[in-house]
Amino acid sequence: MDDKLNILDLNALDQRHLEHLDPETRDLVLRRHHTLGADSPLFYREPLHLVRGRGPWLYDARDRAYLDCYNNVASVGHCHPHVVAAIAREAGTLAVNSRYLYDILYAYAEKLLATMPQTLTRLAMTCTGSESVDLALRITRHYTQASGIIVTSHAYHGNTTAVAEISPSSGLAVPIGQHVRTVPAPDSYLNPGGDVGARFAADVRAAIAQLQRHGIKFAGMIVDSVFSSDGIFTEPQGFLCEAVDAVRAAGGLYIADEVQPGFGRTGAAMWGFLRHGLSPDIVVMGKPMGNGYPVAGVVTRPEILQDFARNCGYFNTFGGNPVAAAAAMAVLEVIEGEGLVANAQAMGTRLLAGLETLKSRHACIGDVRGAGLFVGVEFSTPGGTEPDREITSRVVNGLRERGVLIGTAGPHGNVLKIRPPLCIAAEEVDLLVTRLGEVLDQER
Amino acid sequence: MDDKLNILDLNALDQRHLEHLDPETRDLVLRRHHTLGADSPLFYREPLHLVRGRGPWLYDARDRAYLDCYNNVASVGHCHPHVVAAIAREAGTLAVNSRYLYDILYAYAEKLLATMPQTLTRLAMTCTGSESVDLALRITRHYTQASGIIVTSHAYHGNTTAVAEISPSSGLAVPIGQHVRTVPAPDSYLNPGGDVGARFAADVRAAIAQLQRHGIKFAGMIVDSVFSSDGIFTEPQGFLCEAVDAVRAAGGLYIADEVQPGFGRTGAAMWGFLRHGLSPDIVVMGKPMGNGYPVAGVVTRPEILQDFARNCGYFNTFGGNPVAAAAAMAVLEVIEGEGLVANAQAMGTRLLAGLETLKSRHACIGDVRGAGLFVGVEFSTPGGTEPDREITSRVVNGLRERGVLIGTAGPHGNVLKIRPPLCIAAEEVDLLVTRLGEVLDQER
Numbered sequence: 001m002d003d004k005l006n007i008l009d010l011n012a013l014d015q016r017h018l019e020h021l022d023p024e025t026r027d028l029v030l031r032r033h034h035t036l037g038a039d040s041p042l043f044y045r046e047p048l049h050l051v052r053g054r055g056p057w058l059y060d061a062r063d064r065a066y067l068d069c070y071n072n073v074a075s076v077g078h079c080h081p082h083v084v085a086a087i088a089r090e091a092g093t094l095a096v097n098s099r100y101l102y103d104i105l106y107a108y109a110e111k112l113l114a115t116m117p118q119t120l121t122r123l124a125m126t127c128t129g130s131e132s133v134d135l136a137l138r139i140t141r142h143y144t145q146a147s148g149i150i151v152t153s154h155a156y157h158g159n160t161t162a163v164a165e166i167s168p169s170s171g172l173a174v175p176i177g178q179h180v181r182t183v184p185a186p187d188s189y190l191n192p193g194g195d196v197g198a199r200f201a202a203d204v205r206a207a208i209a210q211l212q213r214h215g216i217k218f219a220g221m222i223v224d225s226v227f228s229s230d231g232i233f234t235e236p237q238g239f240l241c242e243a244v245d246a247v248r249a250a251g252g253l254y255i256a257d258e259v260q261p262g263f264g265r266t267g268a269a270m271w272g273f274l275r276h277g278l279s280p281d282i283v284v285m286g287k288p289m290g291n292g293y294p295v296a297g298v299v300t301r302p303e304i305l306q307d308f309a310r311n312c313g314y315f316n317t318f319g320g321n322p323v324a325a326a327a328a329m330a331v332l333e334v335i336e337g338e339g340l341v342a343n344a345q346a347m348g349t350r351l352l353a354g355l356e357t358l359k360s361r362h363a364c365i366g367d368v369r370g371a372g373l374f375v376g377v378e379f380s381t382p383g384g385t386e387p388d389r390e391i392t393s394r395v396v397n398g399l400r401e402r403g404v405l406i407g408t409a410g411p412h413g414n415v416l417k418i419r420p421p422l423c424i425a426a427e428e429v430d431l432l433v434t435r436l437g438e439v440l441d442q443e444r
Numbered sequence: 445m446d447d448k449l450n451i452l453d454l455n456a457l458d459q460r461h462l463e464h465l466d467p468e469t470r471d472l473v474l475r476r477h478h479t480l481g482a483d484s485p486l487f488y489r490e491p492l493h494l495v496r497g498r499g500p501w502l503y504d505a506r507d508r509a510y511l512d513c514y515n516n517v518a519s520v521g522h523c524h525p526h527v528v529a530a531i532a533r534e535a536g537t538l539a540v541n542s543r544y545l546y547d548i549l550y551a552y553a554e555k556l557l558a559t560m561p562q563t564l565t566r567l568a569m570t571c572t573g574s575e576s577v578d579l580a581l582r583i584t585r586h587y588t589q590a591s592g593i594i595v596t597s598h599a600y601h602g603n604t605t606a607v608a609e610i611s612p613s614s615g616l617a618v619p620i621g622q623h624v625r626t627v628p629a630p631d632s633y634l635n636p637g638g639d640v641g642a643r644f645a646a647d648v649r650a651a652i653a654q655l656q657r658h659g660i661k662f663a664g665m666i667v668d669s670v671f672s673s674d675g676i677f678t679e680p681q682g683f684l685c686e687a688v689d690a691v692r693a694a695g696g697l698y699i700a701d702e703v704q705p706g707f708g709r710t711g712a713a714m715w716g717f718l719r720h721g722l723s724p725d726i727v728v729m730g731k732p733m734g735n736g737y738p739v740a741g742v743v744t745r746p747e748i749l750q751d752f753a754r755n756c757g758y759f760n761t762f763g764g765n766p767v768a769a770a771a772a773m774a775v776l777e778v779i780e781g782e783g784l785v786a787n788a789q790a791m792g793t794r795l796l797a798g799l800e801t802l803k804s805r806h807a808c809i810g811d812v813r814g815a816g817l818f819v820g821v822e823f824s825t826p827g828g829t830e831p832d833r834e835i836t837s838r839v840v841n842g843l844r845e846r847g848v849l850i851g852t853a854g855p856h857g858n859v860l861k862i863r864p865p866l867c868i869a870a871e872e873v874d875l876l877v878t879r880l881g882e883v884l885d886q887e888r
Binding site for chain 1: 469472473475476478479480481483484485486487491492493494495496497502515517518522523525527528531532535536537538539540541542543544545546547549550553554557565566567568569571572573574575578579581582586603604605606608614615617618730731735736737738739746749750753754755756757758759760761762764765767768
């Protein structure tokens with residue numbers, strides 16, 4: 001059962017619940033069923049009809065406010081005026097493709113690349129995280145002339161054919177590629193004691209050996225440095241270094257999937273890998289890059305990109321268009337101008353402290369962990385570590401009723417995934433903790 | 445040599461030309477080289493630095509106007525105020541993902557699906573044409589439990605790993621998939637006489653048989669009804685019907701790639717397949733759908749989508765977000781409100797007539813063909829049909845010098861690809877013909 005869990009379906013609308021919805025919401029759901037289909041994923045037992053957003057707040061059709069602690073896209077705040085103005089201005093000025101020259105794309109690339117380790121000086125623009133991971137796989141395969149890929153056992157990297165094959169969390173109906181091997185995520189809660197980094201590296205070495213034994217040449221490892229889909233693992237800093245050394249020793253590339261931890265979310269730095277003191281061979285990014293505008297990218301070393309670009313070519317019609325570049329530039333300006341990396345660090349520390357207090361009062365909380373504003377709360381059987389998925393689902397839906405939006409992560413769906421916009425304020429963090437406490441009090 | 449031709453590189457900047465550029469343009473090119481890399485594709489021997497667009501016109505840094513007869517994205521006109529206003533309004537109101545309820549996505553889906561054949565009642569939203577084709581392949585594979593795909597021999601369907609494998613025009617460094625078979629496009633110019641549709645169908649039947657002989661179960665055929673990358677073939681109407689019958693008789697699906705001919709471009713109807721009286725099993729769309737905003741989609745029958753959606757799941761973070769839906773809705777409203785399908789038909793007829801006149805005066809023009817505002821001009825050796833790539837390249841660059849932008853198509857790069865915005869006016873069509881005539885006069 002757990003193996004078949006799709007990361008998307010945990011809090012999906014129960015069809016039997018349809019008749020209990022208010023007429024307006026039911027009408028929307030039915031229109032949705034008749035156009036997108038009844039199996040198109042929808043959040044919550046009682047789905048949420050949204051009409052506007054501002055800062056960390058979303059508002060429903062009755063103007064009720066919800067504190068958004070889930071959506072890692074509108075990362076500088078919903079409908080941030082600086083980003084909206086940039087999109088409106090550029091959409092009204094020039095919207096062509098990158099085979100023409102225009103200044104803003106290079107200005108953006110320069111500003112983005114300045115946040116990267118020195119060796120990473122090339123950017124390819126795409127529209128989505130999935131496109132970025134797919135492109136990174138194509139580049140890696142071409143550069144290494146190899147196909148073997150290592151991912152964690154409940155990873156999610158995206159939705160194209162090739163990327164679904166390296167996303168085990170997509171469920172049993174989506175086969176993992178024959179060229180793919182999985183390793184357990186560096187889970188220090190369920191596997192305490194010992195050196196989590198050394199254990200992870202040993203698993204990676206074993207996976208490389210297994211690929212070689214099957215005659216599959218090793219190309220590289222792709223991981224998200226917060227292991228979001230696996231259940232959010234962030235400590236100790238540096239736990240990835242030994243595994244990355246092993247990857248490189250075997251001739252593979254280390255691909256950092258920064259779609260989730262990137263753009264300051266971990267509080268320690270602009271990029272999740274920097275928190276671990278790493279310099280990847282390829283970095284893929286997406287979600288918060290344009291605060292909602294579809295823009296994503298791949299950053300790498302010139303020698304890795306060059307042969308692929310020369311021989312295979314890559315052109316993305318919408319990728320890096322002037323509006324995308326303007327939106328992405330505005331996001332960098334807001335992160336810098338409003339000090340959002342530092343705020344993520346400060347508010348993340350405050351949030352973790354509040355959650356630790358709840359943990360001391362509620363035995364169902366097995367673990368609290370995170371970096372900056374990427375935080376996990378793991379629910380387990382009191383006194384043990386058995387995953388408690390049911391309580392997690394009740395908490396997510398209970399918080400929705402109390403005006404707070406969060407999601408879940410992990411192979412057993414028993415980890416709260418908390419990712420508020422980076423602009424969240426102290427009183428909003430406290431509100432989240434208070435509401436979570438209220439829901440947990442009801443569980444007693 | 446021709447086999448290695450990448451569709452993107454024909455008119456690329458020659459590196460040796462760099463020193464002849466004006467200082468400002470050279471500076472931009474160098475900034476581009478230092479960020480995107482020197483192999484990132486760029487148009488024209490002398491690249492074009494654009495600063496704004498309006499209607500069918502683009503303007504360079506010196507405010508020189510260029511008539512855009514190439515870009516099949518800003519299809520209702522560059523920076524159309526109605527589309528820009530919709531993007532600005534919705535970006536400032538709500539930009540979340542489709543797992544929440546919001547009205548505009550369903551309103552858009554209803555309006556879009558109303559333009560489709562009756563059986564096609566389900567829409568999945570993505571961000572790019574490549575994502576749409578990739579998703580269509582995943583759905584097809586799941587529904588047919590088969591992998592064999594037929595494409596034309598110089599097709600281009602996109603840039604993901606799986607889609608590059610069905611895009612032979614991507615060049616020799618990008619292998620065609622082992623589960624893919626190619627058939628010649630229905631070319632009535634180089635293969636005159638006989639029934640072009642019957643010939644195409646015979647080739648498709650042979651390809652199906654070959655797949656079966658290799659133990660590869662046949663899944664379907666994907667073609668673009670104007671065969672854009674193969675060289676633009678549009679006549680006679682209905683030439684695809686017999687091949688589609690053969691595909692279905694063998695249990696395969698017919699996937700219509702409408703990224704190029706869709707949204708009214710062929711003048712006869714909203715969709716290229718309607719011109720041939722066909723009803724596809726799956727339709728993929730992209731480029732002009734949001735007039736530059738990254739939005740794309742897949743339309744199919746409920747029974748084809750249902751199993752895939754239920755078992756494999758598909759969620760696209762940016763796909764169908766409120767801003768994308770608003771932009772796409774505005775595009776449909778402009779197409780309808782300004783009568784752009786009829787204008788494409790009328791202006792296309794005018795353009796073909798003008799080009800026929802040029803053909804009668806210039807022996808280098810071997811053929812003129814097209815539907816609506818998707819028009820090809822094939823250059824051949826005078827008196828013969830040998831492709832003349834050199835003159836085509838000179839014409840494209842000569843027109844750029846005279847303020848008209850067009851591109852090329854076909855395996856030999858000897859077909860002018862003419863696709864002005866659907867809002868082009870009669871005097872602008874005449875200007876294009878006049879300028880082309882001037883360039884050809886210089887060739888004498």
